[in-house]
Amino acid sequence: MEKILYIKASPRGNESKSTAIADAYLAELRERIPALLVDTLDLSAERLPEFDGDKVAAKIAVLIGQAHQGRQKTAWDEITGIANRFIEADRYLMAVPMWNGGIPYRLKQFIDLIHQPGLLWGLDPQTGYFGLLKNKKAVLTLTSGAFGASMPSPAFGIDHHSTYLCDWLNQAGVTDITTIRFQPTLLNPDPAGAFEAAVAEAIFLAGRE
Known part of the structure; x- marks a missing residue:
């Protein structure tokens, strides 16, 4: 059964x-894939732990090949539990x-929690970062108040929005990314x-799956 993780980053309901x-x-995709399993992550309602000193120490331990002990292990187990919700999905809708x-x-807090070595990425001293996620798809629905492709930049804003999300997903190994914009x-x-028009595009793209 195919699983999609639907991440809602807006608190506006x-x-x-x-x-x-x-x-x-998502409604159209469910028509196309009736057995689709949907896991909805509403970040405005979800309790996310702080990425504190214990979690930083646990991350560094992974990078240098040390075993986790005591509070580091507790911190890493918490991170792994949150990250597995992301890793186990076949698709992402954000x-x-x-x-x-x-x-x-x-959303940045969520990314900082789950984007960890050995979970979403690895690091080769010779070739750099490589993603651990394989055969995943992501669809991003993006909005902005003043920024738009036709607006003179930087007076109306600069896109560190889609670029950040796509770079992050790429580093984790997700390269099949579709963006739908109302900007x-x-x-x-x-x-x-x-x-x-953005809604129509979303329905059209889901209908092609």
């Missing part, structure tokens, strides 16, 4: 346009608004039309 576009994609040119802080949402001559 039903008011979130990135979530609405992702919902449209609804992510742009915040200050980048991603919402709760800009505020400085848009036809926001309703642009939103509907």
Whole structure:
């Protein structure tokens, strides 16, 4: 059975346009794949632990080949439990608004927790980082208030949003990435039309799966 992890990065609930576009994609995908197993991770409601000193020490221990002891082991077990939810998915659907040119802080916290050596990536002294995830697909629904491809940059914002997400996924081994954009949402001559176009694109892309 195929499993998709649906990550909602906006705290705005039903008011979130990135979530609405992702919902449209998911509804169509469920029509195409009736047996699809959906795991929804709403980051505004999820309890995420701090990436504290014990977790940093546990990460370093992995990098230098040391066994975990005591509090490090407890910290690493907690990280592994959270990361496995991500690793076990076959697909990722991520609804992510742009915040200050980048991603919402709760999503960054989640990434910092799960993006660990031996779990999502490895490091070769000669060739550098390599991803451990194989045969995964990701769809990103992206929104931003002022930034858009047609807007003069940097006056209306710079995209450290999609670039960060794609670079992170690539480093973890996910290279099959599709982006669906509703940008800009505020400085848009036809926001309703642009939103509907993004929803239509999401439905079309899911229908091709």
